Amino acid sequence: MAKTISGFSKLNKQQKIEWLAANFFEDANAAEQALLAWHRPDEQQQKIIDGFTENALSNYTLPFSVAPNFMINGRVYAVPMVIEESSVVAAASSAAKFWMDRGGFHAEVLGTVKLGQVHFRWNGQPERLRALFPEIKTHLLATSEDLTANMRQRGGGIRDIELLDFTHLEPAYYQLRASFETCDSMGANFINSVLERFGAQLELFIETNPALDLHERDVEVVMCILSNYTPNCLVRAWVECSEAELEDLARDAGLPGQAAVDRICTAVRIATIDPYRATTHNKGIFNGIDSVILATGNDFRAVEACGHTYACRDGQYRSLSRAWVENGVFRFELELPLPIGTVGGLTALHPLAKQALAMLGNPSAPELMMIVAAVGLAQNFAAVRSLVTTGIQQGHMKMHLTNILNHLGANEAEAEAAQAHFCRETVSFSAVRGFLEARRGEKQA
Numbered sequence: 112m113a114k115t116i117s118g119f120s121k122l123n124k125q126q127k128i129e130w131l132a133a134n135f136f137e138d139a140n141a142a143e144q145a146l147l148a149w150h151r152p153d154e155q156q157q158k159i160i161d162g163f164t165e166n167a168l169s170n171y172t173l174p175f176s177v178a179p180n181f182m183i184n185g186r187v188y189a190v191p192m193v194i195e196e197s198s199v200v201a202a203a204s205s206a207a208k209f210w211m212d213r214g215g216f217h218a219e220v221l222g223t224v225k226l227g228q229v230h231f232r233w234n235g236q237p238e239r240l241r242a243l244f245p246e247i248k249t250h251l252l253a254t255s256e257d258l259t260a261n262m263r264q265r266g267g268g269i270r271d272i273e274l275l276d277f278t279h280l281e282p283a284y285y286q287l288r289a290s291f292e293t294c295d296s297m298g299a300n301f302i303n304s305v306l307e308r309f310g311a312q313l314e315l316f317i318e319t320n321p322a323l324d325l326h327e328r329d330v331e332v333v334m335c336i337l338s339n340y341t342p343n344c345l346v347r348a349w350v351e352c353s354e355a356e357l358e359d360l361a362r363d364a365g366l367p368g369q370a371a372v373d374r375i376c377t378a379v380r381i382a383t384i385d386p387y388r389a390t391t392h393n394k395g396i397f398n399g400i401d402s403v404i405l406a407t408g409n410d411f412r413a414v415e416a417c418g419h420t421y422a423c424r425d426g427q428y429r430s431l432s433r434a435w436v437e438n439g440v441f442r443f444e445l446e447l448p449l450p451i452g453t454v455g456g457l458t459a460l461h462p463l464a465k466q467a468l469a470m471l472g473n474p475s476a477p478e479l480m481m482i483v484a485a486v487g488l489a490q491n492f493a494a495v496r497s498l499v500t501t502g503i504q505q506g507h508m509k510m511h512l513t514n515i516l517n518h519l520g521a522n523e524a525e526a527e528a529a530q531a532h533f534c535r536e537t538v539s540f541s542a543v544r545g546f547l548e549a550r551r552g553e554k555q556a
């Protein structure tokens with residue numbers, strides 16, 4: 112049947128599009144035109160983008176935006192953000208401005224350790240393996256020196272290798288857990304290459320070891336792969352100021368600053384107690400984090416997976432941020448692991464990721480960790496502030512108005528009139544449609 116194909120990856124792009132257009136779209140022509148329309152006119156640029164994945168057909172566009180006025184540790188950044196959700200960049204910008212007047216954001220990196228694992232099966236006595244482990248470790252370090260030479264020159268490399276015994280949970284199952292310093296690179300390829308070498312050398316070492324009995328020379332490496340959970344690649348960002356400086360915090364909602372602060376702290380505690388609220392709360396944090404991660408060519412799935420595991424490190428999923436008042440000082444803090452890089456991967460290859468990093472002054476990986484955490488915190492502050500005062504729909508729907516107007520095909524004059532009208536009115540799809548219909552009706556009459 113026509114809908115399946117073998118050798119698809121070998122077709123050229125035009126052939127792939129034609130085949131898909133003929134088999135999967137009702138309007139083959141429109142599909143083909145749309146896919147071709149988002150191509151880069153520059154063949155060389157397009158080739159680089161196509162090279163990121165297999166079977167690339169076109170480019171999927173998201174807005175590349177910027178949130179200015181982010182003061183972090185005394186330095187001002189304009190932060191690049193790639194995200195489709197209307198209100199995220201506006202919220203980040205407004206929180207950045209708010210805190211700029213109150214000392215800005217503070218951030219510190221608490222660790223930069225990344226992790227990898229070799230999972231293997233071995234059937235001997237655990238103490239025999241433990242006794243042999245120092246020798247195994249020396250062997251693994253020595254036989255991976257060619258792979259680590261460059262990284263060691265940059266100040267990184269393998270930091271340690273541990274042997275972990277999981278035989279009480281899974282018969283014969285052990286793990287080598289290795290820690291790495293990967294400097295400014297995210298380091299996934301480096302770590303995985305070293306781990307695969309460890310796996311091969313572990314087998315060789317055990318299978319050919321004369322100190323082991325014959326039945327002990329049987330080892331099976333199950334898999335070698337980095338762990339995306341890096342609790343010691345950790346950053347903390349915070350804002351703080353006296354309660355007196357928060358007087359205007361919720362003026363729009365008619366709330367005194369202190370009442371708003373009290374509600375913010377309560378809202379964050381609720382997200383610490385209740386996983387349902389914590390998930391939404393942390394989603395708001397990741398609105399900011401992911402958008403900078405994407406803009407700078409980093410791996411947002413790795414960052415998300417790691418952050419969510421960290422959020423339930425004590426067994427329950429909780430808020431990644433905390434807020435409290437002590438001695439009249441309000442403090443709002445975010446702590447999370449961020450395994451990211453500023454060299455290698457897409458960072459130099461993706462033309463806009465390269466510009467995003469340039470806009471940030473080509474930061475080191477630890478500096479980028481602090482910027483990303485500050486944006487996550489800004490986003491969280493903006494969301495919680497709106498939630499406990501005006502509600503989020505007011506700001507959100509104002510931003511979404513442009514999308515609705517575009518969807519309804521509003522021209523420039525109609526859009527301008529709608530923007531003026533909906534300053535005072537509640538935005539909804541039907542309200543905007545009604546407004547446009549009434550206006551168009553009047554014009555015709």
Ligand code: MEV
Nearest residue numbers: 391392394395494495503
């Ligand atoms: C929406 O994308 C994010 C929020 O729901 C976050 C939150 O509830 O804290 C507003």
